[in-house]
Amino acid sequence: MSTLEIAAPAHAQVLAAHDFHSGATPIWCPGCGDYGVLSALEHALAAHGRPPHEVVLVSGIGCSSRLPAYTSCYGFHGVHGRALPFAAGVKLARPDLEVIAVGGDGDGFSIGGNHFIHACRRNLDMLYLVMDNRVYGMTKGQPSPTTEPDWDSDIAPGGLGLRPFEPVALALAAGATFIARGFAGRSHELSDLILAGIKWPGFAFVQVLSPCMAFRSEQFGWKDSVRATSHAIEDDRAAAHAAAIADDGYSLGVLFRDHRASIPARPAAKASLTQIETQFMVCR
Amino acid sequence: MSAGELLLRAAADAGYYGMMSKLFGAQVRGGEAAALVQISTEPVSCQPDRFDLFVALDWDKVDQFASEIPLDENTIIIADPQSGPTPPSIAKSKARTIPVSMSPGHATPLECALQGKHTNVFAAGAVGALVGLPVSGLQAALVTVLGGKSVEATRTNAAALEAGIAAAAGLDLDMHLSPAHPAPRWLMTGNQAIAVGSLRGGVRFVGCYPITPATDLVEWLAPQIQKLGGRLVMAEDELSSINMVLGASYGGVPAMTVTSGPGLSLMVETIGLAIAAEVPAVIIDVMRGGPSTGIPSKTEQSDINIAVYGCHGDAPHVVLAPTSVRDCMFTGEWAVYLAESLQTPVIVLSDQALGLAYAVIDPKLDRPQPLARRTDLSVGPFKRYAVGTDPVTAMPRPGTPGGQWVGEGLTHNETGIPVGGASVHLAQIDKRARKIAQFDPGPHWGSVWGEGETAILTFGSSIGPAQEAARRLAAAGQPSRVIGLRVLMHSTAPAASW
Secondary structure (H helix, E strand, O other): OHHHOOOOOOOOOOOOHHHHEOOOOOOOOOOOOHHHHHHHHHHHHHHHOOOHHHEEEEEOOOOHHHHHHHEOOEEEEOOOOOHHHHHHHHHHHOOOOEEEEEEEHHHHHHHOHHHHHHHHHHOOOEEEEEEEOOOEOOOOOEOOOOOOOOOOOOOOOOOOOOOOOOHHHHHHHHOOOEEEEEEOOOHHHHHHHHHHHHHOOOEEEEEEEOOOOOOOHHHHHHHHHOEEOOOOEEOOHHHHHHHHHHOOOOEEEEEEEOOOOOOOOOOOOOOOHHHHHHHHEEOO | OHHHHHHHHHHHHOOOEEEEEEEEOOOOOOOOEEEEEEEEOOOOOOOOOOOOEEEEOOOOOOHHHHOOOOOOOOOEEEEOHHHOOOOHHHHOOOOEEEEOOOOOOOOOHHHHHHHOOOHHHHHHHHHHHHOOOOHHHHHHHHHHHHOOOOHHHHHHHHHHHHHHHHHHHOOOOOOOOOOOOOOOEEEEEHHHHHHHHHHHHOOOEEEEOOOOOOHHHHHHHHHHHHHOOOEEEEOOOHHHHHHHHHHHHHOOOOEEEEEOHHHHHHHHHHHHHHHHHOOOEEEEEEEOEOOOOOEOOOOOOOOHHHHHHOOOOOOOOEEEOOOOOOHHHHHHHHHHHHHHHHOOEEEEEEEHHHHHOEEEEOOOOOOOOOOOOOOOOOOOOOOOOOOOOOOOOOOOOOOOOOOOOEEEOOOEOOOOOEOOOHHHHHHHHHHHHHHHHOOOOHHHHEEEEEOOOEEEEEEHHHHHHHHHHHHHHHHOOOOEEEEEEOEEEOOOOOOOOO
16 A cells, blocks of 8 residues: 555645635634634644645534535545544545544544544544534534533423533543633634644544534634633543542633554555465465 | 364365355344354355254254254254154154264363353364265364364363264264365455455554444454554544544545444445545445344344445445455455546445355466556646546645545545535536546456356345355256345436536
8 A cells, every 4th residue: 555655754844824714615603612613723734834635634523523625535424423434434445644534522522423433442543623513503503412511492392401411521431531621713723733733643533612602603702711720630540530520611721631552554465365275276 | 153164174175165154143143053064075155955964962942943954854963862852843853863972071151151151162073074074074073163262171172072073983984075176265254255365455543433243343353453564443422433534535545444234334425535535445334234233143244225325425436345355365456456546435345255255266366457646746736636637636635745635524625625506516526427437347347157048237235145046046957147245335426518
């Protein structure tokens, strides 16, 4: 498979955020937090220095999953909930590429919840960026796994009554090695978190609080709730669990890092198929 | 199973053709089982409708297999008298039972449990000697089947084999085989043959999830693909495995998944995605009995409906079926070439009977013409889903400067941007339909055997029995032909010019 790898080693280039812009007009509503995430991602990729053709953005279904087409990178907009396995396939087959999966809270934590657990566990060198607005926006306002229990909606009048899902705690339980939280309204800080996640040599999970102005306009108030975390917890998963459970979900920054190695590189070929086929010979 | 393999391997090494099929109980992780072994001077492609010899290692739970093991009054049954009388389900065949003690008389039950009775190896030795297989061949086959067990285990098994051979001499039976025609041959299962075909076709990524009767295919493949520099990944479920396959394929590496009915059902949504986004993928479906969890240990050809029509919407793709154990290699390789060159999922419908059949085959190379993926960048602005004269459009590999494209499962325009509107929708449906419709399978569509006014149209593991039926019809003065399809689905009528 060596012929498939990028010919020259990737050297950091001088790139600007607009080099990562496709020019396609987002379908997002005015005021959507995802604009801030797109901008932060483009700035992070420019700072990282790998050109757009060496980056693959993978997504599932939902408002935020439309993001790949708004960049000038390679991309794939697949089916609902399956961005992570698709991204894993790209990375396993082509470790030379920069692989980033993006999506929303419904895509990643509900229909794709099982893949989220196993992606944390598998620890492939990729970034997973979840734009969490605690609502299904594309289908016009249903509660997601991160929605508050009393949030009133047409499909669940008076609220679902279910305890919301805590993505950071789950990522910790599943063995994630890099966990961060950002806010779409603080694009510069978010860009730094994304860059740190891209550079992390394993699975980097970045939860982004990304307000939905159409169905959760009260999330405009998030700007007053968010604050920087005091420090990143290194390697001590139990301490990180305790912190995650005590947290109100608005601490921003790198929350946890575990310096566990990613899976070993694919071994080089050491036999020919003809050699392998000799095992079937009988009556020689 | 080890005894069956030992016999088949010894017969193959002596120059015979043969085939072994496996009967399992309802549970798939061991327990009662029966090995159905045929040895012949000609290639074997189906199970027989009678057996000459039936060896009962014990009678435990034999009733559940009785209806699947055809015996008659000319069959010889060899059974250990310690196991008790021949059960009615077997005795009703009127076959003659010959008592042979297969376990050492002096061993206590505890010793038997600790050291193993090796009655299976004893029986293989007895049968091998009865049919006239050379002792050296039986010994060599035992070593292969044991596959590097401990010195002590090898010694006790070898002793059991010799005891079996010696016991055969004391039986007043002549079951010698006709002389063989030795030539270099291969001994492999249908599952292994498909795996070999896929590797020949260039598959270097496999995403999979264990499921009977497909598991042993990926278990054989896992170390082999690694030797070739590829990778096999066990995913968290079938939804993940098929999406991993699409990801690897998008990355430029020919990729495959392997499953059975319940797994195929889970994969159908993503197969539709592969069709819409035009991403090559090979899906091997080793069919078993359904619906639902059904009967994993038995064969059925009942996935054909979801393989052909499972996707929602107009979803042209390719469905193939191997025509024999040997053809699993050809069809497996061809599936990769078709997926790559047509940028579409190709489903290969094997089944339990083909996949687990262990067969002696002619190893003469029979390979399809290689076909590759279009990755060239044309001059001018690149449009991944361009609607032009050639419906197969280039799909540059990530890493290619200027070739950036976003694979899209939503209705999209020529550059891949999601758009609404009937005209764009129809244009892309037409593109994908033309891509498949213009594919000409040529002589590989299938095969015809025999001549006659009557034709038996069939596919997959049913071809072997159909050939045997045609042979008997011809012998009875009713010449018939068998039409075995390799291409089960490739064409939909292209939309008219919109």
